[in-house]
Amino acid sequence: MGTMTIDGRKVTFTDEKNVLSVIRNAGIDIPTLCYHSELSTFGACRLCTVEDDRGKTFASCSEEPRDGMVIFTNTGKLRKYRKLIIELLLAAHCRDCLTCEKSGDCNLQTLAKRFGVMEVRFENYKERRPLDFSSPSIVRDPNKCILCGNCVRVCEELQGIGALGFAHRGSDAMVMPAFDREIATTDCVNCGQCRIFCPTGAISIRHNRGEVWEALSDPDTRVVAQVAPAVRVA
Ligand code: FES
Numbered sequence: 001m002g003t004m005t006i007d008g009r010k011v012t013f014t015d016e017k018n019v020l021s022v023i024r025n026a027g028i029d030i031p032t033l034c035y036h037s038e039l040s041t042f043g044a045c046r047l048c049t050v051e052d053d054r055g056k057t058f059a060s061c062s063e064e065p066r067d068g069m070v071i072f073t074n075t076g077k078l079r080k081y082r083k084l085i086i087e088l089l090l091a092a093h094c095r096d097c098l099t100c101e102k103s104g105d106c107n108l109q110t111l112a113k114r115f116g117v118m119e120v121r122f123e124n125y126k127e128r129r130p131l132d133f134s135s136p137s138i139v140r141d142p143n144k145c146i147l148c149g150n151c152v153r154v155c156e157e158l159q160g161i162g163a164l165g166f167a168h169r170g171s172d173a174m175v176m177p178a179f180d181r182e183i184a185t186t187d188c189v190n191c192g193q194c195r196i197f198c199p200t201g202a203i204s205i206r207h208n209r210g211e212v213w214e215a216l217s218d219p220d221t222r223v224v225a226q227v228a229p230a231v232r233v234a
Pocket of ligand 1: 031032033034035042043044045046047048049059060061062
């Protein structure tokens with residue numbers, strides 16, 4: 001238990017696991033793309049970055065709250081950082097928003113609007129990758145992945161499956177099933193949790209219910225009866 005000052009306001013905290021939770025519990029809106037209370041903290045997107053009274057910035061999701069902390073959540077410096085992060089994510093992202101399944105429900109699109117990203121000054125250097133239509137339940141579009149790792153963690157940590165993982169490093173990093181196999185050849189149980197946690201259109205639902213039910217009732221399809229119940233995205 002302790003007290004910290006957020007944007008000039010004294011806020012008491014008890015057992016919140018990170019500064020981000022204290023901020024949100026105080027009713028302050030702070031953008032995130034890679035944080036979910038049900039999953040381990042990954043600290044990838046840096047959108048939750050805050051500034052302390054010495055001008056030092058840090059990711060609030062990855063910092064434990066300490067008594068006496070003084071932080072600011074919405075300074076000019078932070079707004080500039082956040083806008084740049086969104087612009088960089090969009091630069092490496094396929095931008096066919098008009099025809100994207102997630103358009104209107106995409107966190108990246110919402111944040112781009114919120115931070116007034118009107119243009120992307122950087123070139124997309126990424127090679128376009130093929131979509132994975134092998135699953136009866138989901139479609140993977142690696143060109144829309146922002147490497148938040150949400151799908152990897154929900155599959156591993158909540159479902160205990162581990163159908164997806166990270167491959168390569170640096171600017172070549174990507175999320176895929178091991179050895180770049182098609183998702184249908186993994187232990188994927190078609191639960192759809194990865195789609196719920198994906199903030200963009202990188203994982204979407206296949207709109208072919210007939211095929212999905214046929215596949216799910218096929219004894220040869222890898223479906224386990226006991227999967228964790230669907231969780232709400234926080
Ligand atoms: Fe903190 Fe992404 S939410 S780094």
